[in-house]
Amino acid sequence: AMEQTFIMIKPDGVQRGLIGEVIGRFEKKGFYLKAMKLVNVEKSFAEKHYADLSSKPFFGGLVEYIVSGPVVAMVWEGKQVVSTGRKIVGATNPLAAEPGTIRGDFAVDIGRNVIHGSDSVENARKEIALWFPEGIAEWRSNQH
Numbered sequence: 001a002m003e004q005t006f007i008m009i010k011p012d013g014v015q016r017g018l019i020g021e022v023i024g025r026f027e028k029k030g031f032y033l034k035a036m037k038l039v040n041v042e043k044s045f046a047e048k049h050y051a052d053l054s055s056k057p058f059f060g061g062l063v064e065y066i067v068s069g070p071v072v073a074m075v076w077e078g079k080q081v082v083s084t085g086r087k088i089v090g091a092t093n094p095l096a097a098e099p100g101t102i103r104g105d106f107a108v109d110i111g112r113n114v115i116h117g118s119d120s121v122e123n124a125r126k127e128i129a130l131w132f133p134e135g136i137a138e139w140r141s142n143q144h
């Protein structure tokens, strides 16, 4: 079914010049970019995005990392884009991520893993609402 997912290029991905690489992979797969912005988020906002992880020992470091520089927040749309997007992104630990995935190709550190992708349709909906409260402009490709 047609779905939307939230994809974020983290500060290390932006600083390393991987924005085009990430966008290219999702575009070439056949997904549609529905919204995108480069933003510096506040600590309180990063804590909201990662609220489910607030009890983890790495939570403080994770929040520091996300606020350390600009991130690229995006909404991608397409067939099964949530689960397929996760495949394109690769496993959370880049050392476990398969070559050919973004994390498998571009990262070695779980705390610097380049990109975030929603893990379920429900979390995608929540994350899109959090990051794009202004809403998303409609456009339709003639192929979809």
Ligand code: CMP
Binding pocket: 053, 058, 062, 092, 110, 111, 112, 113, 115, 116, 117
């Ligand atoms: P992400 O897909 O954004 O979802 C949660 C993030 O927490 C994950 O990517 C990593 O950046 C981070 N994370 C998960 N496990 C660890 C860990 N053991 N140490 C540091 N960061 C982690």
